[in-house]
Amino acid sequence: MRGAVLLVGSELLDGSVSDRNVAIVAAELARQGVVVARAEIVPDDVGAIADAVRRLAEVSDLLVVTGGLGPTADDVTREGVAQALGVGVHTNVDIRASIEKRLAARGLPAEGATRQASFPKGTVPIRNPVGSAPGFGGEIGSCRFWVLPGVPPEVVEMIGPLVDGLPTPQSGWGWHRLVATAGLSELRAAAILDAGGFVVPARVSLGFLPGAGGVKLRLFAPRGAPATELDETEQSIRSLLGSAALPESGLPESLVAALAAERRTVATAESCTGGAIGVRITDVPGASSVYLGGIVSYSDRAKIERLGLAPELLARHGTVSEPVVRAMVEGARAAFEAWLAVAVTGIAGPSGGSPEKPVGTVWIAVSDPAGTETRRFVFPGSREMVRERTVNKALEMAYRRVRPA
């Protein structure tokens, strides 16, 4: 089945918000072999919605629409879909009564209820277990469609059961595999595969996904290709990339798994990243078996009092320096009695740079029973970019202490 996604929301087109629903919908549809071949974003406008629904329904077997089902006047997806279907909108009185009950319990007026309980004629309401707006589904020509609210957690909850109800695809469907790497660039990965004589099998396609933590290689086998073909391709790629290929889906996942396998622990000391290394580690379910905790030593006083740095060290070398990051990582390792510690201190910008320490200057340290390693980087770009690269490089250096290259 050929899928399409339509996102409705002016906020997605004016720089306010970035979409998260295409990835959620695509990952769910893929479970039943539906490939999303196209996505569109349109503003909260009845005509634009109706046009897009018609256009996408013509080239798809299944269309998922998200957004524009709220209770306020700017939410016009119901009207847009109704226009595409050439029907009117009517109110489901049972659903209206239940929404009104919920609103009254929260002391809110009932006006939004009629709007949220309205559906294009001929469509079927879809229950929303976590929010107030029900969705609805139906058919336009030969294309089935589901219309869901735009809030990502609600999309997650609602689409699962809908996908479960799709016909199971024929066996042998492979979808895609990701091979994550530790800090490898796109060009470097391609060069390694070329040098190793790697040839992409006819029915598999290979994509390169650049990212701050290292390129990810994406393998895709269309419906009908045997699953073993994908397994074998993944195996060849992994053996050519060697230790640069990560065992798990990314750096934090691989770090947590490697530490857990060795029954080892980790702690963090962060300055310019504000706690983001700890967040990436604890994003991984089960991180509590290896992550003891961290110190966000954003101020000099916190470095002195929480990590035991000598005030003279900061005065003599400055906050962003090798001696300081070394004392931070060793202080964190001692404070948490961890096997491994990671520390960062740097100038994320936009201000705070100087000729000898420009914005983007970052010191990263890792320490374990074998010793302490420190490295200096000057990362280009915005505050956000410097912080993101710092976190990824720190995770890579930490991973390499558990699984050397």
Place this chain on the structure above:
Amino acid sequence: MRGAVLLVGSELLDGSVSDRNVAIVAAELARQGVVVARAEIVPDDVGAIADAVRRLAEVSDLLVVTGGLGPTADDVTREGVAQALGVGVHTNVDIRASIEKRLAARGLPAEGATRQASFPKGTVPIRNPVGSAPGFGGEIGSCRFWVLPGVPPEVVEMIGPLVDGLPTPQSGWGWHRLVATAGLSELRAAAILDAGGFVVPARVSLGFLPGAGGVKLRLFAPRGAPATELDETEQSIRSLLGSAALPESGLPESLVAALAAERRTVATAESCTGGAIGVRITDVPGASSVYLGGIVSYSDRAKIERLGLAPELLARHGTVSEPVVRAMVEGARAAFEAWLAVAVTGIAGPSGGSPEKPVGTVWIAVSDPAGTETRRFVFPGSREMVRERTVNKALEMAYRRVRPA
């Protein structure tokens, strides 16, 4: 001018990655009054790219394409745009030489260079100051187009100068304003405006942007409407919402600004959020004037040794309890000698829940010289959703200690 964005990349359609470029491009184009009226996502496929370019060029004055300019065989945006233009692709030998030089310096083979130095005939290369892939620009019918690499930091660097070169829009262009709120739901905000007799002026449109930290109200005035109309509308909304309307663009920005205005400081103690409150605060440039630091006390031992909790307290009440969050927040406030401290402890899931403390149970505390306040929540949804809601509620409670409702 009417804008459109085309994103090229199979990874954007298979659940691997979420787009960040539409928001970047839209925010930049808005500086010169170009409204993005539609965006599309297509896979790395020559035919799909060519179709989309033709389709979008027909309805737009300016089309920005991102992605598919890498050095590997899956990068086919050059060929797709060439097909839309009905021309061939040729290699710019000067650009090839300079890319080859850069590759040689990094010890990489030169194969990718020819690909990255190739452009559809009749187009003009666009310099990339931060990456290896140049972009290119041209015209298809009456539509101007720019093709840029897909990596968001490169888009940021490349689009700025291009937008600077656009004709300046007529004065009076208002674009949009955001009024952020502290924890207000979409329905609640709409109810307050209705009750206050608020009417949206004819030339202004009002949208509601739901989010975990509180709905944001988005005002938009089309080209030609006087700027004062937007100012007045924003003022009416702010006076009706009262203290629920935030002075800055969001909760962390408002917290940092309020603390800075009062010359006060803040520290954090985080368990289930792993450092995410510190990250949100330090996302704000200038946070260093108010944020002293934090303890990520992910393990019980860290709570005891880093925050001074009595082991009996944890044993008697459990990690997720009122006495523990109270001791955490007071421990953090004392450790950092901060005016304000925020602490959270909870069960983010997916495992770790029990009948009396289900997954999603979170205790949040704030403490300042006037005393300590603790609250219990049970947040629905996934690990990610529980963590996000915890961070937002903690920031809201912290902000309210500085600026009471």
